[in-house]
Amino acid sequence: MLLEIRHVTQYHYAEPVRESVMEVWMQPQKGARQRLVSFDLELDPPAQLFSYADAFGNAVYHFDVPQPHDRLNIVARSAVETQASPPLPDALDMGEWDRLRSDFVRGEHFDFLHHHGFAVETEALRAFAAERRLDELKARDPLTAVRALSRTIYESFSYETGVTHADSPIDLALEARSGVCQDFAHIMIAICRSWGVPARYVSGYLFTDREAGDRSDPDATHAWVEVFLPSVRWIGLDPTNNVEACERHIAAAVGRDYDDVPPSRGVYKGDAESQLAVGVSVRRARAALTEPEFIRVAQPAFARGGRRRAGAGGLAYDQQQQQQQ
Template sequence: MLLEVRHVTQYHYAEPVRESVMEVWMQPQKGIRQRLVSFELELDPAAQLFSYADPFGNAVYHFDVPQPHDRLNIVARSAVETQTPPPLPDALDQGEWDRLRSDFVRGENFDFLTHHGFAIETQALRAYVAQHQLDELRRRDPLSAVRRLSETIYSSFGYEAGVTRADSPIDLALKAERGVCQDFAHIMIAICRSWGIPARYVSGYLFTDRQAGDRSDPDATHAWVEVFLPSTRWIGFDPTNNVEAGERHIAAAVGRDYNDVPPSRGVYKGEAESQLAVGVSVRRARAALTEPEFIRIAQPSFSRSGRRRGPSGGIAYDQQQQQQQ
């Protein structure tokens, strides 16, 4: 499937700020089942782009806008050819648990076995596991257990934007029994890691199909989970939509949790209030690529607690894209 993505990010400042320094994780990955045809970033004000690979192998672009400005627009355009992954077996043998406990698997996947950031065990998570008898799933093989876990998260949570924020702990979604893709991914990751199954957060996009039962927002970024099983390697599960990750999923970056791979993150110097607007459009390449149907007004992109002294002594505020995935 050939897909085109347009991801628009707009920062607006109440008055000119002196400088912005930003990083973005928006380039789709290159892989066997995902071929990156093209990628470009358009910046306004214009700035020189640099790039590097982060510790997880993701492509990160960064730039500096040193002159005063009252807005910052980032437009990322991608064309990606995806393929349907090979079908997974119905089950694996029970020996897969032993293979997961091997020193090699644990050593190679240490980062994705350790609770971190938003994907952590809490009292509320343990209560959720007990309520749904999820630890009983460990009597099954790992693949069947993960598959059933994804189904349980899908059926036990309602999808609703605005209940949580990008920086909300999982306990908020667990208490409300509602949330968005990011929340469900963190909950699933934390449970998988508690079982000894390496799990990582995937940030990207989804070509939404309402007829297939997708409930995630078609005009937003998306997030799902990949787990590592020695017999299958990394495989993706989308607990938001109760599907295995397939040709409609476009992976942009992987990490331990959302904080490793936000779509954009940076700082600016100045006292001005800021506002963030985001729009995403994912379309088949044969169709005319249009502007996003709407621009989502997100939460203010910084908090006063993010205030700190910049290297030159000026005031800098952290700003991070707050549109939830």
């Protein structure tokens, strides 16, 4: 499937700010199931762009806008060719639990086995697990268990924006029994890790199909979960839509939780309120793209909005894109 993604982020400041320093995690990954055909970043106002690979292998772009400005616009355009993952078996043998406990798995995937940030085990999470008798799932093989867990989260929570925010702990979604993709991913990750199953957060996009039952917002970024099982390696599960990750899922970055891979993060200097507008569109490409893979960065940008910090030369505000996934 050949897909085009357009991700627009716009910040408006009530008063001109003196400087913005930003990072973005918006470039789709390259892999066996996902070919990056093109990637283009444009920034207004313009700035020099740098890039690096973070600790999890994600492409990160960063830049500095050193002059006063009252707006910051980023447009990220991508073209990606995706393929369906090879079909998974119906089940694995029970020895997979022993393989998960091996020193190799526990050492190789240390970061994805321990609670971190938003994906933590809380009293509310333990109460939810007891209510839904989730520990009984461990009597099944790990593949069957994680599939059943994803389905249970889908059935237990309604998809509703505005209930939680980008920095909300999972307890808010657990109490309300509603939330968005980010909340459901964190809940599933925390439970998988408590079982000894490595699990990581995937930030990206979804080509939404309402006829297939998708309930996530087609105009927003998306998030789902990947779990590691030694016999089948990393597999993607989408508890928001009760599906396995497929050719409609476009992965941009992976981390321990949302805070590792927000679409954008940075700081600005100035004592001004900011407003954020975000728009995402994912559609089928209108024609086949035959040119070789390229990455062109014209300008970059992005942000968060709101925590005041003391900074040299004035006030600095942490900025991170507040749109939930």
